[in-house]
Amino acid sequence: MSENVSNRQNLPDPDFVDSTDGVRLAIYDLGGDGMDIVFSHATGLCAGVFLPIMRRIPVGRMVALDYRGHGRSSRPNTSMDWAGVGQDALAAVSALRLERPFAVGHSMGGAALVLAEQAAPGTFSGMWLYEPIIFPPSLRDHDGDNSLARGALRRRTSFDNADTAFLNFSSKPPFNTLHPEALREYIRYGFDEASDGSLTLRCLPETESATYEMGIRHDAFSGLASMNTAVTVLRGAEVPMTPSALTPLIVSELPHGNLEEHPELGHFGPLEDPDGMARSIQLAVTASA
16 A cells, blocks of 8 residues: 555545634645645535545545535535535635645535635636536526425434444445445544544535525626636536536536536435546546646
8 A cells, every 4th residue: 555545544634724714624735746636525415425535535635624614624604505615615725735726526525626726816726516506597596495405304313222222324325325334434434523432523414505505696607708728627417406416517617627427316416436536537637737
C-alpha cells in the first residue's frame, strides 16, 4: 500500500474555519502528493463517506469538508439556503490555500461546487459531478410537496451500537445499495459515539429536511452557460422526475460539459461502486491537468 493510500484509512481531526451565516466549518486535509482534490458530499451525509474512493486513488492531495449542519460543522444562524453551501466550499478552498483544485461532488455536493465556481470563477481546474441537484427555472417554479424533506423528518437518530446501525441501514432503501465499506464510513463519521458505544446522528432530521426543502430554490442552472471549467457530469440509471433525468439538460448548458452514464448505478453511485467511481475520477483529473 502506498504512503498516500495508507494515510486515508481515517479522517484526520478536523480544522474549524469560519464560513458565512455564523457557520463553523469542519475541513479535513488528508495530505498526499499530486493535484489537490476537494470532495463534496450529498445531503444528509458527511466527508467520511468518500474515504473508500480516496483509498482507491493512488495520487493526489485529498481534502474534504462537512457542509453546514452536517457532520461536525455547525448549523447556520439563518436558513439552509444552498448559496451557503457554495460559500462553505469556497471557505474550505481558501482556508487550505488550494490553488485551482479539482472538485468531486455528489448530489448536493455537486451543486455546491457549481455555486462556488459561479460565485468565484476559476476556483476549480475541473469538476466531476455525480447527479448534481440543479433544477431549471421551469421546475423551480413548481416547488410543491417535497417527499424527501418529509421523509428526512422520520430519520432514526440513535442506535445502540455501530453493528445495529449497519444492520438497520443495510436492510432497507436507500442505504441498502451502498458498498459495505462506504456504509461503515457513514456510520463512523455521520454519528457521535458515546462512551457506551451508542450512536447519535450528527445531521439532525430537521436540518436534513430543511436542506432538501431549499434544494430546488437555488439558481445555479442559470449560470451554467457562463462556466469555463471542464465538467464531467455522471448519472446512474435514468429514473423520471429524479436528478438522473435532468443530467443531460445540465450537460447541454455547460460549454465544456461531458456526460458519463452508469446505468448499473443509482443516485448513490459514488457510495455504491467506489472502484468504478475512483477510476472515473482519475481519468477526469488526468484530463484536467
